[in-house]
Amino acid sequence: MTSMNKHYIEEIYSEPIQAFTIWMKQSGYTEATRKEYMREVYDYLNSLDELAVERAGKLNVVSFLVSKRESAGYRTRNRSLSAIRSFYASLIDFELATRNPAMEVKKSKTEKNKNPVYLEERDLRSVLTYIEGRYRDRNLAIFLLMGYCGLRVGEVHRLNLSHFKKEKGTLEVLGKGRKWNEIPLPDLVAEYLIKVEAERIQPYSSKEDAFFVSQKGRRLSIRQIQKIAAQVFDAFKRDHPQMTDMKLSCHKLRHSFATMLLNNNVDIRIVKELLGHASIETTMIYTHINDEQKRSAMTTIEVPRVG
Structure with a gap:
């Protein structure tokens, strides 16, 4: 227009x-x-x-x-x-x-009705090895928050230093609808956040409280985070041609986190709270079943030999 x-x-x-x-x-x-x-x-x-x-x-x-x-x-x-x-x-x-x-x-x-795209746990671990460069620790922490804590890219963008509660090992997340959600952090994720905070570039503005800042000392934008993720996914796909057609993005890391929890038999109501969903119906889209689970289920059926 x-x-x-x-x-x-x-x-x-x-x-x-x-x-x-x-x-x-x-x-x-x-x-x-x-x-x-x-x-x-x-x-x-x-x-x-x-x-x-x-x-x-x-x-x-x-x-x-x-x-x-x-x-x-x-x-x-x-x-x-x-x-x-x-x-x-x-x-x-x-x-x-x-x-x-x-x-x-x-x-x-x-x-x-379309199943979300997600990475299996082994592939998610492999993706992390492709995070390199001067800001490796910062970018790795960003991937860990999306892939192992389920944060949306906008939630990562909005994170402030004050949202990380080191003593409790939790993160206060401002999600959709301006709703706050406290997320307990895995120990290794908390360790990386402590490291990133210590190495954080001092912003130009003394009032800037952003947790993740750019090389210019400003809050990382959503577009910058997406660009970082795209570069890592591109490098991963070059060595994994079977993944070439998979549309990977920041949000697919969140899908992977949700799938990981449900595959580990975590109660769907808890998954809903961790993801910050308003309705459990939204969480239900992650309850997809893979082919291996289908085959495993069918081995439990005893079919009688007739004739």
Whole structure:
């Protein structure tokens, strides 16, 4: 969308946009989510062609989502739908609309039923050996937090020195919806965090409390963390051609952590709390069963020989 189009939309829909902006801040949406949702809503408003938002219906929402799907996948469609649902929820809250037409549109089941990509424990250990360079300890700690503690990349980005409780061996994590979650740390992870804190570059600003800082003394951005992870995964894949087509990312490390716990027979309710999920249904997507487990289960069946 051009800056001219954006300015035009802001003139036509100034009140709904302002309401949504305030509502997301009040609801505790992260800055990244607010930017992403606002971008989706601007595209949606552009598709309305000056039609008042309270007059738009299910057909307008579906038409917009269909146009999005032509250039993107079902994941993008679901993200767009979530943004529009939130947009109308804000308008209803501020009495600028009486119904939410986006709630009448179902989310795509294609993505919902797709098993998450994850690394087996042996592969996860192998990935760690590809973390090299001047900032090896810092980057290794980042991988350990995502792969062995289940932190989201945004949660790693937001970590402050004050969140690491060395005496208790825990980490206070600010998750989605501005909710705090205290995570008990494995001993080795805690040891690495102590080491990283001791080696931490002194930030330019005396008020900067970020745990992970760049070589320029600023808080590592989400994009920088993702770039570090991508470089490590690329090096790992070069030596493991069977993994070439696997889409590895920071979030796949979190998937690996969840799968590891469930494979170790940890109660799913505890896994839910460690991951900071609002609903156990979200945690359920990690209860996938691998082929080895299926074969093992079938060996317990005694089939009688007949005839």
